[in-house]
Amino acid sequence: MKKRIWKRLFIALLCLALISGVTVLGINGHVKKSTADQILSPEEAATLTDVDCILVLAFPAPTFTVALQAL
Secondary structure (H helix, E strand, O other): OHHHHHHHHHHHHHHHHHHHHHHHHHHHHHHHHHOHHHOOOHHHHHOOOOOOOOOOOOOOHHHHHHHHHHO
8 A cells, every 4th residue: 555655656756847847848948939039149249339238148168258258
């Protein structure tokens, strides 16, 4: 009996993890697709004038360095 409860709990947690993963990936894909035309490469950002700030999301070191050099 106790083994059956643990098995059901494990399956429920596995389903919850799967649904959570699919939800996160779905939201990520939607955001990437809907904002693709607004994302600039470092070269494009370097040519901008009259800007107050540049927002860098999930910056790896080389991209962050190029963005700082552009300022």
